[in-house]
Amino acid sequence: MEAYVQQKPGEVLKPPVTSVGVIGWVKSNLFNGWFNSLLTIVTLYFFWKVIPPLVRWAFIDSVWNTTGAVCRGADGACWSIIATNFRFILFGFFPYDQQWRPLIAILILCGLLFYSRDRNHWTKHFGYAWIIGLVVMGFLMRGGLFGLPSVEPTQWGGLPLTLLLSVFGLTIAYPLGVILALGRQSKLPVIKWLCVVYIELIRGVPLISLLFMSSFIFPLFLPEGVNFPSILRALVAIILFTAAYIAEVVRGGLQGMSRGQYEAAESIGLNYYLTMRLIILPQALKIVIPPTVSILISAFKDTSLVVIIALWDLLKTTQSVLSNPEWMGFSREAYIFVAILYFLGCFSMANYSRKLEKELSREN
Amino acid sequence: MVGLLAYYLISNTLTNLERQSVATGFGFLNKESSFEIGESLIPYSAASSYGRALIVGALNTLKVAFIGIVATLILGTIVGVARLSTNWLVSKLASIYIEVMQDIPILLQLFFWYAIFYESLPSPRQALNPITGLFLCNRGVIFAVPQSHPAHKYMLLALIAGLIGAYLFRRWAKRRQDATGKILPVFRVSIGVIIGLPLIVWLAFGAPVKMNVPQLVGFNFLGGLTLSPEFIALLLGLVLYTAAFVAEVVRAGIQSVGKGQREAAMSIALKPYQVLNLVILPQALRVIIPPLTSQMLNLTKNSSLAVAIGFPDFVSVANTTINQTGQSIEGVALIMAVYLFFSLSTSAFMNWYNKKVKLVER
Numbered sequence: 001m002e003a004y005v006q007q008k009p010g011e012v013l014k015p016p017v018t019s020v021g022v023i024g025w026v027k028s029n030l031f032n033g034w035f036n037s038l039l040t041i042v043t044l045y046f047f048w049k050v051i052p053p054l055v056r057w058a059f060i061d062s063v064w065n066t067t068g069a070v071c072r073g074a075d076g077a078c079w080s081i082i083a084t085n086f087r088f089i090l091f092g093f094f095p096y097d098q099q100w101r102p103l104i105a106i107l108i109l110c111g112l113l114f115y116s117r118d119r120n121h122w123t124k125h126f127g128y129a130w131i132i133g134l135v136v137m138g139f140l141m142r143g144g145l146f147g148l149p150s151v152e153p154t155q156w157g158g159l160p161l162t163l164l165l166s167v168f169g170l171t172i173a174y175p176l177g178v179i180l181a182l183g184r185q186s187k188l189p190v191i192k193w194l195c196v197v198y199i200e201l202i203r204g205v206p207l208i209s210l211l212f213m214s215s216f217i218f219p220l221f222l223p224e225g226v227n228f229p230s231i232l233r234a235l236v237a238i239i240l241f242t243a244a245y246i247a248e249v250v251r252g253g254l255q256g257m258s259r260g261q262y263e264a265a266e267s268i269g270l271n272y273y274l275t276m277r278l279i280i281l282p283q284a285l286k287i288v289i290p291p292t293v294s295i296l297i298s299a300f301k302d303t304s305l306v307v308i309i310a311l312w313d314l315l316k317t318t319q320s321v322l323s324n325p326e327w328m329g330f331s332r333e334a335y336i337f338v339a340i341l342y343f344l345g346c347f348s349m350a351n352y353s354r355k356l357e358k359e360l361s362r363e364n
Numbered sequence: 365m366v367g368l369l370a371y372y373l374i375s376n377t378l379t380n381l382e383r384q385s386v387a388t389g390f391g392f393l394n395k396e397s398s399f400e401i402g403e404s405l406i407p408y409s410a411a412s413s414y415g416r417a418l419i420v421g422a423l424n425t426l427k428v429a430f431i432g433i434v435a436t437l438i439l440g441t442i443v444g445v446a447r448l449s450t451n452w453l454v455s456k457l458a459s460i461y462i463e464v465m466q467d468i469p470i471l472l473q474l475f476f477w478y479a480i481f482y483e484s485l486p487s488p489r490q491a492l493n494p495i496t497g498l499f500l501c502n503r504g505v506i507f508a509v510p511q512s513h514p515a516h517k518y519m520l521l522a523l524i525a526g527l528i529g530a531y532l533f534r535r536w537a538k539r540r541q542d543a544t545g546k547i548l549p550v551f552r553v554s555i556g557v558i559i560g561l562p563l564i565v566w567l568a569f570g571a572p573v574k575m576n577v578p579q580l581v582g583f584n585f586l587g588g589l590t591l592s593p594e595f596i597a598l599l600l601g602l603v604l605y606t607a608a609f610v611a612e613v614v615r616a617g618i619q620s621v622g623k624g625q626r627e628a629a630m631s632i633a634l635k636p637y638q639v640l641n642l643v644i645l646p647q648a649l650r651v652i653i654p655p656l657t658s659q660m661l662n663l664t665k666n667s668s669l670a671v672a673i674g675f676p677d678f679v680s681v682a683n684t685t686i687n688q689t690g691q692s693i694e695g696v697a698l699i700m701a702v703y704l705f706f707s708l709s710t711s712a713f714m715n716w717y718n719k720k721v722k723l724v725e726r
Contacts, residue, residue: 029452036451043453201700204707206665208679209699216692220380221373301469308471308672315472331479339468339476346467 071330081330082337085321089337092157092312098149102160105137109163117352119359134167153229157312159341161231165303165313169238170296176239177246178285182276184251195247202244207302210237215309234306242299249291253284289360293353297346304342314338377693392689393418399684401676403592414685421681422702428598428677429664429706435603436663437656440610447615458611465608470666473605478597478673488584497577499585504592506585508577515569522561529561530554594675598667606663613659617652618644650721654714661710665703678702 018027030040061076064083071078082089091099112133115121141160144150156164183195202210214237215230222228257280265275285292307315318334321327327334393415400410405423408416446458465473482502486492491501497508510516530553537548566572578588621644629643670677679699686695 029450032450036449039449039451039454043451043457200708201704204704205700206668206679206703208668208671209696209703212679212683212686212692212699213696216686217696220377220693223376223379297467301467304469304471305669308669315469315475319475329483331483332476335472335476335479339472342469342472343464343467347463350463350467 067326069326077333078330079333081321081327081333085327088158089314089317089321089334090158091160092317093155094151094157094160095149095155098143098151101140101143101148101151102156102158105140105160106163108133108137109167119356134171153231156231158317159314161306161312162300162303162314165231165235165238165306166296166300169235169242169303170299173239173242173246173299174292176243178250178281180243180247181250181254184247185254199244199247202241203248207237207241207305208308210241211305211309213237230309230311234309234311238299238303238306241302242295245295245298246292249288249295250284252291253286253288254280256287257284286360290353290357293349293356297349297353300345300349301342314341390694392685392691392694395689397685397688399688401681402674403595403676414689417681417685418678418698421676421678424676425664425667425670425678425702428595428602428667428670428675432599432602432606432663432667433660435599436606436610436660439603439607440659441614443607443611444614444618447611448618462608462611465605466612468605470601470605471669471672474597474601474669474673477600478593481593481597488580491580491585497575497588499578499588502593503584504590505596506578506588506590508575509589511572511574511576513569513572513574515566515572518565518569519562522565523558526558526561529557533557592675594670594673597673598670598675598677602663602666605666606659609659609662610656613652613655616655617648620651621647653717653721657710657714661707664706668699668703 015024018024031037057076059076061074062079063071063074063076064079066074066080067084071080087096087099091102094102112130116126116130139145140148141156141164142150142153180195180199183191184199186192186195211234214233218233218236219227261279261283262275265279270278303313304315306313307319310316312320315338318338322331322334394413396410397412397414397417398410399417401408401417401420403424404420405427406416406420408420443458443461446454447462449455449458481504485500485502488499488501488503491499491506493499499506533553534550537550541547576587578585578590580586625643625647626639629639634642667677668679671680671683674680682695682699686692689695
């Protein structure tokens, strides 16, 4: 009997050229089945119709650094409105020669935020660095010491105001929200009831009604002669609003804790405060980091609403440029510019939240 | 301590109100408003009372919210399904849409659409006319509507009768299926009844087809139906913005149903529409409905931004009222009460629904 021994390796058949590489990819992702092929063709037709005119409008025919009068003659976008006015849009009525101060404050903020990206950096010392950073930022904005001329808060505007409202709004709202969430779980009926009513009330009404309250009613609460700057009043409204949403998110985290954690903490003799601080909150708050970031994103977006109570945030400075007769009618360009700023902020936060979510799910 | 604080605030408030000589209470609701409202669903003039003005505002809010919710559901579902499409191009396009819309403040989007209408569209004389009977200009969108005819009232009644009939038929068919196991073509019969009854009424009245076409008279259009730029900008902004969130909800809901469910359903030889109707949708909807209602509520709350572009919604009318009467506490309280009513009734519905679809475990 003759044994069959294969002497040379068998011929390796390559997959057909139509199922690998670019052609294969196109075939399996764009043209699998008649319906997908139709969709692809319709989409491509849509691109072909929309993109070339858009590119021509935004780049080829556009003007970048001219006066408003020249802009009116141009076919394309008038980016000059941004180029000419960007310092006013970004910094509002901040004294022109002092505008390096808000710029540095923003850079400090961005630096701190960027360094906070890595959760390994979240130490106590870094927390102090944040506090020092915030104080320095406040000092840079306000001035009045070390030879810096003082700038009234009524002159703050543009991007610094937007960032100030969102950063301070969130850093104060966060502990308040945690307290509210804990209060909602309290065994004392009065506290529990107060917290539930507060949270449900705030979550049921639009932010704008709170802003109205801060601008119309809040002054009535105060004794005669006492007056708060409107920025502070808007900030209070934003804090009250955001705290209710944070409380709901934190409540989700608290409910995710198993009873065993509470019982274990009790059995080693920890009191309520220590149980919360050492056992429950560190775990619960970690679970809810991703939804907290999405609250941060919406708080950032919601600061734009202060335009309705006439604060000079990014949107309001843009509108005031647009009401200048020279630049009237170029709303699209101006709003697109502001939209890009907001988009960059929100998109980087959303991206970060997705990254964190992946990290956290890997750890658990 | 809370009581003391409350006492302090209230006493301050009362002194301040006295100083500004503002009357407290809701008596102002019966006074003459003496301001005009651009669009209204019920008869209103400057001679009407503040109370009526506020009702007009509330109806306008409801109008925007209702149309907005319907449009958002449709667009959001389409984008959500497109996001899961196996077609790479469509799926990418949908995800870009979702990302961009979610990351731009709704207020900015409203300003943008309003500016587009206000600045980019021509005056009524040079109105764009893309299809017959539809005009686009800076006064809004004007389009032809069927000439009013007595038949319409009866058609509406027939439609309601059809809806009730379809509901009753569905219940009966379900009971019959439970008893005998026979499946009736519920979907086809329902559609037939809902569309068929108004159609029969329309034919019985001799099929009136006359249209009320808008005509350019002087500087403006006469006839047809006009949607104001404020209304369209508000609707467009709200729908495009909220649809991005709805799309994410729909995507998560569809993805939450395991692949095995579809395969199991197919393996017991259910037809594709049965797989969708009896297996996939009931499970997906359980996941989708709760976040979906909160998005709908968000849309309603965001409609309050109408005040920024001048659409007379409830907040906008209340704002005017506050400015005219100085009764800010009552005005803001009314705003809050109206929105609280919306959100509490929605959460009551949610609780009912959650109880209804809760898994009955054996």
